[in-house]
Amino acid sequence: MTAPAAAAAPVLDVRNLHTSFRRGRGVIKIVRGVSFRVGRSASVGLVGESGSGKSLTALSVMGLIEKPGFIAEGQILLNGRDLVGMPAAELSKIQGRELAMVFQEPTAALNPLYHVGKQVAEAIRAHQDVSQADALDQARKLFELVGIADAGHVLRQYPHQLSGGMCQRVTIATALANEPGLLILDEPTTALDTTIQAQILDVVGELRTRLETAIVFVSHDISVVAEMCDELVVMYGGQVMESGRMDLVIGSPKHPYTQGLIGSALSVSGGSGRLESIPGEVPDPQGMPPGCPFAPRCSHAMPQCATAPPLAALPDGRTVACWLY
């Protein structure tokens, strides 16, 4: 399939990423050695419960980690160039042009003081030397691309005049303004109603088929990700538990945590029968157990789990961090 091609020239190659926060004299490690790749035009779902470090991984890739947070270790290779430690001025030339992000709260991600059209134009003009009128014209086309019916009218609206779903379409249009090779969507539908959520997912799905943009879809909802993405990265406690092709992982999850996630999601597990819940809760980053972070909640836990399991590569191309394999 696409696996060899993706391995040849990934758009994004995150290697052993560690992102931490300083608090007082101590350091709290949130992301603890995350690695994954995103091939050209691929779509990767980053899934985990709240506190799994998935959003922070996305923010690290986007270069938006701010003090007291910092990237302690690892590489983030975007088209072969390492973004970690890149000077801010150089980074800002890449942000918005080669990679862009859609945030969780669409209304809050737009400045309430400007027309939305002006804000899309601003994104265009940050990277392209075009006049305001041309930028607005491009913005109108982008609005049509994301399915805004009355694009010319919406251009001159303020964010508070638009619905959450419409605002999210606007932020998606903004993110696509400079045709980035990689689009990160951080819980883009979590703040929206279910019906609007479906519409936004349709927009993203359609854009995927029309544009060459690769997608990293961050969500706590494995059923949404299963619909949107070809590959899956399951995170827990700041580490990757399992990753691989979506159909393989959903079809036969290997890691006990992945099994639990799928068992507790309605549409992925088939919809009939009882939903299962995973007992216990996500450990506090300061009280992370040594070894496998999931061990305290795992029904298969064994003495070996006190030491961290290595990411084992399975014959079908996926990786699992569990002593069972």
Added chain:
Amino acid sequence: MDEPLLAGGALPLEVAVVALPDDKPATRRSQLLRQKNFLAGVVLLCIVIIPVLLGPVVSSVGPDVQNPALSFLPPSLGHLMGTDQYGRSIWARVVYGGRYTIGASLAVVVLGGIAGTALGLVAGYLRGTVGFIIMRAVDLLLAFPGILLALGVTAILGPSLVNAVIAVAIVAVPLYARIVEGAAREVANLPYVRAAKALGSGPGHIIWRHILPGALPGIIVQTTVYLGIAALWIASLGFLGLGVQPPTPEWGQMVSDGQASLSIAWWAVVFPGAFLAAFVVGVSLIGDALRDRLNPTGAGT
């Protein structure tokens, strides 16, 4: 099945209806009061500013025209506010003098406002070492009582109107910087600023387009509040002989001029003083109303 639901639904509605008349007049009354204050401020300012702006139209004599034969005339139809010891028309001097007092206070808030806002924006957005240094320098300036600082600066620079403006503007810088820094810090954490950063906007662009507009309400309120204070201090420096030099008229300096002959010619002191007071009070009333309007969460005076 439906009935208990209906009854339950009706209950909060009743409570709401009962609560409304109790609640609304109070807020409406305070709103009206606020409007009254605002209107009073506007009226006071108009009374002061219109003659000052019209200048030669409302005063047939120049402010420096001396006539020893007409010295110490009390207010009359011919001399609206009387004359001083050189026979100069107080009305003319008040009207022309306002240009200096008000003009100098405007210059103060523009100069001090721009410098203080710029420092506050940079400190609030960048934080880190740069922000720390700026804000500690601001703390240092704030540690001096304002008028003392202004006096010190004019003492160093020498007495003149321009130096008085510089001195009072220097006092304004930390006041603006502190308010703007707080606002900038707050706005910098909003999701849309992060979104702008994710689009590759540089710090200069983000400060100008996103942080400054967010801090603007605070800047406007600070300006109206400080405009009155600036007028008072410019006049104080004039009174002490550190501002405008005679014979140029300026309200503070006129009060100082007239106080020697206060017992025989009260009008030489009272009229410039009254205009100064009206300007300061008018500006403060408007400033208070604006603060309530633009910053409804902040505490009152």
